[in-house]
Amino acid sequence: MLIGFAGLGRMGRPMASHLAWSGHTVLAYDPMTTQAPERVAVAASMTELAQAQLTISMLPDGATTRAFVMNGLAAASPGHLHIVMGTVGPELVRELATGAPAEVIDAPVSGSVSMAEAGTITTMVGASPEQFETARPVLDAMTAAQFHCGPVGSGSTAKLAVNAVLAALSQGVAEGLLIAEAGGLDLATFYAVLRNSAAGAPYVGYKERAFLTPDTAEVAAPISLIRKDVGLALDLARARHLSLPASEAVLDVLDEATANGLGQQDMAQVLTALRMRNGLLPSA
Template sequence: MMIGFAGLGRMGWPMASNLRQAGHTVLAYDPWIVRPPEGVTLVGSATELAETAISISMLPDGPTTRDLVENGLSCATTDHVHVIMGTVGPIVVRELAATQTVDIADAPVSGSVSMAESATITTMFGGTGAQFERIRPVLAAMTSAQFHTGPVGSGSTTKLAVNAVLASLSHGVAEGLLIAEAGELDLRAFYGVLRSSAAGAPYVGYKEEAFLSPESAEVAAPISLIRKDLGLALDLARERQLHLPASEAVYAVLGSAAAAGLGEADMAQVLAALRLHNDLPGSSRVKESTR
């Protein structure tokens, strides 16, 4: 199948590559990329993606996605489906779907870059049952699990809810480490207890090195990205007149982390942000490294 793909960033690059390895013909558009993944054809205009049966966007925000759909895909045929896989929030997704200029579905993903490379990320699909059955084989080339969460926009809502939990969990682990440190515990030993306790979610296990040895751990999801997603979740909450005190507090701390120059650091570096906030030993090194 010929598939259009917009956005060859940290996640989009391996996803497009996996589509090609699954035997699909992939036309990719990204004005910032000169050399695409092997076997992927780079096109010079977003309008060329409209010639495919299915197009996918893995773009960083709502305005970029809106421009792609409203301008680049405006000439798509009636049987063309565009799948928004970037985390842009359900409000934008529903607005684009309501215009009816392009058939829209959303399927944001959960997982790290390394999981995208191995096609073990999870996707949450919002759209009709017929759309899901048509697109699921394409999604399966990039992901290990595909969930149909409901109508268009529901995939994005699910992603925001998941990342709100992850952001709070990351913050909770960081505060637990600070409490352990205040009690003069060995942090590696404490983390072993935490990992095996009732709080030992899978995330806690695979983020150990990111928390305890951040200088050598790879960046899976940067603070700036998690803060963006949490902000979208809070936008949705405000739309429904919900007050989420924990998420609001975590969002403020992530904002402080970004202001301290930690925006591109892994989300586990919320620990460094809390050290700065409390002026704890080691925080001076963070200040120096972000100058």
């Protein structure tokens, strides 16, 4: 199948590569780069992607995604299916599904860059049953698990809920490390305890380097993107008159982290932000 892929960032690049290696013909576009993975062709403009039977966007925000879907797919053939895989929130996805020049479903992913490279990320899909069955073989080439969460927008809702948990978990780990540090514990020893305790979720295990030796760890998910996702989750909650005190507290710390120049650092660097808040490190 000819697949158009918009967005060759840190997550999109390995995802497009998996599609190509699985046998699909991939035509990609990213305004920030002309370098594509092996077997992936580069389009001269985003409108060229509309010639494909199916397109995917893995773009950083809602405005960029809206522009691609509404403008880049203006010449798409009837029945063209577009999969929004970036995290943009359910309201925008539903808006696009009703007004775009193509069928639109959402399938945001959960996992790190290294998991995208390994093809072990998970996707949460909002689509009709028929659309899900059409998209599933394509999604299977990039992801280890595909969950049909409900109609369009449901995948984005699931992604925001997952990232609200991850953001709170990151802050919880950071606060635990500060307590251990304040009590004079060796942090590597404490982290081993944490990893093997009742709180030792898989996330705690694979984020050890990011928390303890951030200078040698890859940036799996930057604070700026997690701050965006938590903000979208709170927008959804407020629209439904829900109070989420943990997410609100997390957002305050993420805002501080961003203001202190940590926006492009891994989300584990909420630990640095909390050290700054407590006067253990100078603020920017």
